Amino acid sequence: MPRTHFATVQTWVFDLDNTLYPPHMRLFDQIEVKMTDWVMRALQVDRARADHLRAHYWQTYGTTLAGLMAEHGVDPGPYLTEVHEIDFSVLAPDPALAKVIARLPGRKIIYTNACVPYAEKVVEARGLGGLFDAVYGVEDANFHPKPEARAFAAVFDRDGLDPAHAAMFEDDARNLKVPHALGMRTIHVAPSADPAPHIQHHTDDLAGFLARLLD
Numbered sequence: 001m002p003r004t005h006f007a008t009v010q011t012w013v014f015d016l017d018n019t020l021y022p023p024h025m026r027l028f029d030q031i032e033v034k035m036t037d038w039v040m041r042a043l044q045v046d047r048a049r050a051d052h053l054r055a056h057y058w059q060t061y062g063t064t065l066a067g068l069m070a071e072h073g074v075d076p077g078p079y080l081t082e083v084h085e086i087d088f089s090v091l092a093p094d095p096a097l098a099k100v101i102a103r104l105p106g107r108k109i110i111y112t113n114a115c116v117p118y119a120e121k122v123v124e125a126r127g128l129g130g131l132f133d134a135v136y137g138v139e140d141a142n143f144h145p146k147p148e149a150r151a152f153a154a155v156f157d158r159d160g161l162d163p164a165h166a167a168m169f170e171d172d173a174r175n176l177k178v179p180h181a182l183g184m185r186t187i188h189v190a191p192s193a194d195p196a197p198h199i200q201h202h203t204d205d206l207a208g209f210l211a212r213l214l215d
Helices: 027-043 047-061 064-072 076-083 095-103 116-125 149-159 173-182 206-214
Strands: 011-014 107-111 134-136 166-170 185-189 201-203
Touching: 027 047, 027 064, 027 076, 047 064, 064 076, 095 206, 116 134, 134 149, 149 173, 166 173, 173 185, 185 206, 201 206
Parallel strands: 011 107, 011 166, 107 134, 166 185, 185 201
Antiparallel strands: none
């Protein structure tokens, strides 16, 4: 892995769920249950139908919320509050990750399809508080989710970052397509590699990957 590929990076952009914590902690499983419950109640459907719609909207629109807004005019505020009321004790602090993030040169930001209050709770539970210069959520993209180009444009314009001098770490491979097109370095953080051409690097160990860039 050529360190030179990251030599001019000035802004490090991190997704949140299953990126700043590993999937085996299964935090997002709780959110999926909450989302299914919400869809059942709001749309008056049974659990099987609600679970199908949740997955269908995620695949079609980028997030379940985006599908609910597009097809049912759902108010995002109450939805985001409710589905993120979960147990954060499943997350463990990660001193090794905190150490390498702190050492990265330049700005460090989080950009998630979740909401900012939830992201801040995850950051604290992982022992990463005080390490990021900004945290952006779906509300900062006018509730348009990644992988939509307009979502990235809204957040990156607000932040003022230069994509040519930025890197994006993300567990959802499709969310790296726009960053790659913008000239960002793209790193897929996931248990298995994806051969898509817009993915330049893969790791299943974020702390280890960052440490190799710095050592």
